[in-house]
Amino acid sequence: MTDPNVADALDVRPDPSDEQSGSYYGLPIINPPVWEELEIAGYLFLGGLAGASSILAAGADLTRRPRLAKPTRLCATAASTLSFVALIKDLGRPARFVNMLRVLKPTSPMSVGTWILSAYAPLNFVASASAISRRAPEIGRAAGIGAGLLGSAVASYTGALIADTAVPAWHEGHRELPFLFVASAAAAAGGFGLAAAPVSENAPAARMALLGAAGELLVEQLLERRLGPIAETLHTGVAGRRLRAAKLLSAAGLAATALGARRSRVTSALTGTGLVAASALTRFGIFAAGMESARDPRYTVALQRARRDASS
Amino acid sequence: MSDESPIDVFLGGGDPAASAGHEQHPPRLGFFTDTSICIGCKACEVACKEWNGVPEDGLNWTGFSHDNSERLSGDTWRHVAFIEQRAPLGGHQPNFQRDGDDGDFRWLMASDVCKHCTHAACLDVCPTGAIFRSEFGTVVIQADVCNGCGYCVPACPYGVLDRRPDDGRVFKCTLCYDRLEVGQEPACAKACPTDSIQFGELDTLRARAGERVQELQEAGVVQARLYGHDPDDGVGGDGAFFLLLDEPEVYGLPPDPVVTTRDLGRMWRQVGIAAGALLAAGVAASLGGDR
Numbered sequence: 001m002t003d004p005n006v007a008d009a010l011d012v013r014p015d016p017s018d019e020q021s022g023s024y025y026g027l028p029i030i031n032p033p034v035w036e037e038l039e040i041a042g043y044l045f046l047g048g049l050a051g052a053s054s055i056l057a058a059g060a061d062l063t064r065r066p067r068l069a070k071p072t073r074l075c076a077t078a079a080s081t082l083s084f085v086a087l088i089k090d091l092g093r094p095a096r097f098v099n100m101l102r103v104l105k106p107t108s109p110m111s112v113g114t115w116i117l118s119a120y121a122p123l124n125f126v127a128s129a130s131a132i133s134r135r136a137p138e139i140g141r142a143a144g145i146g147a148g149l150l151g152s153a154v155a156s157y158t159g160a161l162i163a164d165t166a167v168p169a170w171h172e173g174h175r176e177l178p179f180l181f182v183a184s185a186a187a188a189a190g191g192f193g194l195a196a197a198p199v200s201e202n203a204p205a206a207r208m209a210l211l212g213a214a215g216e217l218l219v220e221q222l223l224e225r226r227l228g229p230i231a232e233t234l235h236t237g238v239a240g241r242r243l244r245a246a247k248l249l250s251a252a253g254l255a256a257t258a259l260g261a262r263r264s265r266v267t268s269a270l271t272g273t274g275l276v277a278a279s280a281l282t283r284f285g286i287f288a289a290g291m292e293s294a295r296d297p298r299y300t301v302a303l304q305r306a307r308r309d310a311s312s
Numbered sequence: 313m314s315d316e317s318p319i320d321v322f323l324g325g326g327d328p329a330a331s332a333g334h335e336q337h338p339p340r341l342g343f344f345t346d347t348s349i350c351i352g353c354k355a356c357e358v359a360c361k362e363w364n365g366v367p368e369d370g371l372n373w374t375g376f377s378h379d380n381s382e383r384l385s386g387d388t389w390r391h392v393a394f395i396e397q398r399a400p401l402g403g404h405q406p407n408f409q410r411d412g413d414d415g416d417f418r419w420l421m422a423s424d425v426c427k428h429c430t431h432a433a434c435l436d437v438c439p440t441g442a443i444f445r446s447e448f449g450t451v452v453i454q455a456d457v458c459n460g461c462g463y464c465v466p467a468c469p470y471g472v473l474d475r476r477p478d479d480g481r482v483f484k485c486t487l488c489y490d491r492l493e494v495g496q497e498p499a500c501a502k503a504c505p506t507d508s509i510q511f512g513e514l515d516t517l518r519a520r521a522g523e524r525v526q527e528l529q530e531a532g533v534v535q536a537r538l539y540g541h542d543p544d545d546g547v548g549g550d551g552a553f554f555l556l557l558d559e560p561e562v563y564g565l566p567p568d569p570v571v572t573t574r575d576l577g578r579m580w581r582q583v584g585i586a587a588g589a590l591l592a593a594g595v596a597a598s599l600g601g602d603r
Contacts (some may be wrong), residue, residue, distance in 0.1 A: 092460015120414060166469040
């Protein structure tokens with residue numbers, strides 16, 4: 001998005017004779033995010049997967065299900081490490097990442113999130129090291145519980161992260177996005193647990209997957225209702241394709257889990273993989289919908305005109 | 313101003329320099345850009361680039377009338393918009409006709425710039441503290457702190473900030489902070505040959521703008537209106553505001569901008585409830601049996 005010739009990038013044709021277009025040559029009103037899709041949409045997914053996996057791992061550890069606890073701890077560690085890599089790589093000046101840690105600003109979800117992630121990731125390492133080495137289980141458990149508690153924040157704050165912008169499809173969804181993201185996180189972690197843990201211990205993963213997938217489908221309906229005309233960005237183009245695929249996979253995963261897919265190693269692996277994919281598609285879909293709502297000035301103008309006319 | 317409660321300061325215009333902790337500070341400074349007398353010479357674009365050392369921003373032929381810089385960005389801190397309309401402009405006589413125009417033609421020109429909002433979303437969301445409020449009430453980025461996270465870019469309701477390609481950091485208008493500190497007016501205002509760009513104390517500019525819009529209205533330019541002058545608008549009023557001759561969106565400006573952080577309290581509450589729900593789901597999932 002740093003291409004100075006935005007018009008070419010967006011394939012907008014100037015039409016100076018169209019005085020009713022209500023925009024300046026069809027150019028965006030706000031500057032669309034400069035974030036790379038792979039890194040930032042990927043982070044939205046990985047952060048959710050990590051956070052909810054930590055919760056599942058802590059629960060499994062406390063209820064003596066080591067063969068669910070170990071893979072979910074490792075998953076949380078890998079996903080949170082990759083999250084850090086993605087976030088740092090996306091900076092315009094990656095070497096200056098540490099400048100994030102010179103202040104803590106409650107007005108900046110990115111600042112708060114960076115601090116949370118900085119406390120959360122090391123706890124995962126401790127929990128994973130304990131699980132792999134089979135040493136210091138008490139320290140591993142304490143670190144795992146800490147990671148689980150912070151994991152809930154890691155999975156939810158990303159809703160505020162993207163909503164705290166002028167991007168119409170994200171900002172107008174600020175009430176729903178944190179809930180959509182935790183539901184998507186639960187579906188992803190539950191799905192991973194189904195795919196990675198043996199049948200004898202995967203019941204908590206199946207329950208989390210059920211709650212997550214059902215929540216994901218429900219909250220997306222609420223989001224669509226909230227967005228009104230901007231919900232168009234959820235239905236069209238790349239975002240529409242991703243979100244339709246996500247819904248199909250979530251619904252299929254929900255049905256399969258409810259019908260007892262977890263009782264077979266093969267069906268639980270298939271169901272779990274589908275749910276993880278659904279969660280990723282949801283995040284990449286929401287990301288794409290926001291980008292489209294930022295690029296097309298009609299969304300910004302229509303929304304604000306309606307607001308202005310309603311208040312005057 | 314001093315007896316305002318914090319919540320009034322947030323909702324209304326307030327005194328941004330004092331809110332940022334500048335106890336003894338000079339009056340708030342800003343721009344009043346009167347687009348009705350802009351001639352589209354782009355001296356402001358050039359003066360800004362020269363003074364601030366802003367790199368070339370792409371040599372493009374856009375076909376958008378005489379506009380080849382398109383929008384504000386990391387490399388364009390003043391942007392002159394050109395709009396061609398089939399509409400009369402007061403007693404203005406166009407010197408040319410297009411087919412079927414009946415002589416009704418007007419050319420709107422407007423020099424856009426960072427608004428230096430009273431409630432600046434870019435400043436609020438900046439995670440490094442690189443963006444700060446100056447003693448003049450302006451909003452400035454410290455290039456030696458910015459790490460190019462890009463959060464301010466979509467946070468700005470006006471599309472002002474952007475990353476500079478090949479640099480990675482975000483840049484924008486500083487209202488010539490270095491010039492203000494030595495009592496000089498910003499380069500763009502200094503270079504403007506028609507005083508379309510007026511610089512000064514914000515209170516003075518607001519009063520002058522009120523008189524000017526009334527004068528135009530009385531002269532029959534009924535579409536003349538002020539934009540960004542109201543301390544009670546969604547950003548608490550702009551430090552750089554405008555006199556426009558058409559709807560804001562025609563110039564590429566948002567019709568009713570609101571600082572995104574106005575809703576941040578609700579966002580954090582939703583995050584808290586969602587986090588609690590996820591933890592509850594985790595507990596419920598773990599407590600059940602294995603059958």
